[in-house]
Amino acid sequence: MPFIRPVFPPADVIAHDVTDIVGSNWYTNFGPKERLFAERIAGAVGEQMHAATFCNATVALVAALSVVLGDPPTSAVGGRQHVIVPSFTFAAGAHAIQAVGREPLFIDIDPDSLQPSLHAAADVLTTRRSEVDGILLCNSFGIGNAEVAAWEALARAHDLPVVIDSAAGYGSRYPDSTAVGTRGTCEVFSFHATKPFAIGEGGAILSRDPDLIERARSFSNFGFAAGGAVRWGLNGKLQEINAAIGLRQLERFDEALTARRALLARYADVFSALPGAHTVVHSDISSVCFATVVLPDETVRDDILEQARAAGIEARVYYAPPVHLQPRFRDVSRHGSLAVTEDISRRTIALPVFEGLPTHVFETFETIIDRIMARSS
Numbered sequence: 001m002p003f004i005r006p007v008f009p010p011a012d013v014i015a016h017d018v019t020d021i022v023g024s025n026w027y028t029n030f031g032p033k034e035r036l037f038a039e040r041i042a043g044a045v046g047e048q049m050h051a052a053t054f055c056n057a058t059v060a061l062v063a064a065l066s067v068v069l070g071d072p073p074t075s076a077v078g079g080r081q082h083v084i085v086p087s088f089t090f091a092a093g094a095h096a097i098q099a100v101g102r103e104p105l106f107i108d109i110d111p112d113s114l115q116p117s118l119h120a121a122a123d124v125l126t127t128r129r130s131e132v133d134g135i136l137l138c139n140s141f142g143i144g145n146a147e148v149a150a151w152e153a154l155a156r157a158h159d160l161p162v163v164i165d166s167a168a169g170y171g172s173r174y175p176d177s178t179a180v181g182t183r184g185t186c187e188v189f190s191f192h193a194t195k196p197f198a199i200g201e202g203g204a205i206l207s208r209d210p211d212l213i214e215r216a217r218s219f220s221n222f223g224f225a226a227g228g229a230v231r232w233g234l235n236g237k238l239q240e241i242n243a244a245i246g247l248r249q250l251e252r253f254d255e256a257l258t259a260r261r262a263l264l265a266r267y268a269d270v271f272s273a274l275p276g277a278h279t280v281v282h283s284d285i286s287s288v289c290f291a292t293v294v295l296p297d298e299t300v301r302d303d304i305l306e307q308a309r310a311a312g313i314e315a316r317v318y319y320a321p322p323v324h325l326q327p328r329f330r331d332v333s334r335h336g337s338l339a340v341t342e343d344i345s346r347r348t349i350a351l352p353v354f355e356g357l358p359t360h361v362f363e364t365f366e367t368i369i370d371r372i373m374a375r376s377s
Contacts, residue, residue, distance in 0.1 A: 001312055001352060001361060002314050005354040005356070006194070009248040014244070014245065017033070017241070017244035017248070020033075021033070021244065028239045029237060030217075030237065033240045034238050036247060037238075037244075037246045038243075039051070041053075042206055044250065045179045045182060049182065049207070049208060050207055050208070051213065053204045053237075053238040053243065054203040054205070054236045055220075055235075055238055057092070058092045058203070059234060059236035060203035060216075061096035062234070063233075064163045065083070065096055065100045065136070072101030072102060080101065080102055080103045081131060081132065082102060082103050082128075083104060083136050084105050084107055084132060085097060085104045085105065087107075087322040087325075088341045088345065089138040091326060091328070094323050094329050097136060102134075103332060104136075104332050104333070106333070106338060107124065107334075107335045107338075108335070108340045110340070111340045112281065113280075114281075114348075116137060117340075118150055118154065125160075132158075134162070135161070136163050136165055139169050140280070141168060141289060141290075142167065142170075142172050142286050142288075144173055144175065144282060144285070148164075148184070151184070152183065155184075161184075162185055163188065164183060164186070167189060168196065169187075170189045170191070170195070171196060171197055171253060172285065175285070181206040185209075186205050188203065188206075189203060189206065191204070191246060195289060196260060196288060196289055197249060197287065198249065199245040199246040199249060200241075202242045218233060219232070220235070220238075221236075222234065256355060257288075263288070263291065266362050270365050271369070274372065274373070279294075288353050290351060291351040292348055295347045295348065295349060301347045301348070304372075307368045308368065311364045311368075313351075315349055315350065316350045317345070317349060319345060320346065322345045
């Protein structure tokens, strides 16, 4: 049983769209399907929202940071300026920060929500504000951060932009009922084949600021505007075929979200039988990239992983190791010991979620939990 099984439109539907693309002889460079896709993904999130699409979310992250931060300072005291970012995330964020000439400054997470620690960020800005250029706030597992308004207020108080990495979160909602995609200076999404909203490869930046989005689109086209290259940019454009798939995915996305949340609820019920185990708070209003379960300790986590794999079920660990322990970033600045990050990364498990997941998967985990409980009694 695979960890992720992407669900795409039927082959004949995709073939029909490819026929349209061939007939128009327009394959990339902001074609009609890409323009319609950008309009519709923004409109589905909220009124007066705007979107710039990209070939993938990592390029979108680089573009977002480049647009909101500008060129790196030429005379930063003590070296490069920093961007606050959690270590409990995917490495793409740290790579993107370095790509725009800054360095990550890793902070810890909250032990209850698993979201970046607002207290840690506030402490950094109290003691090291002169070293910080911005905030890369990551919505862990695509789950909307309940403290997003407080993060926005913190950023305003220190005159800093806050880019929100919501990679897996297209379709998620914040606990205050606003849509993920509508907050911060801008939000970034991934539409990779492994994500709940999957188009193969792709990403997007969403914002209420049309000028920001126009600059982001310019970034995806070598920084071109009137007169040629006017800013740093790359070739990051989304192809027409991926946009066409995205338009088809939008047609049934609400149905897909309902199905994914039902699977998460089933996991929550199964793991409620194991003391100290629980799904992540507010994951029930997320797009549910996979089912993350927090376990009482590392030994139980490893036991479940081993038994699941022996039963033919692919379970994984996220985000383990955290970014600050990965070789590329071991010498990067951090605030505090990041003890919570290291603890949580050792006792969370990621379980498969996809449409059509068979019932026997849940029965297998019920059996695994029964065995663990029997051994501990």
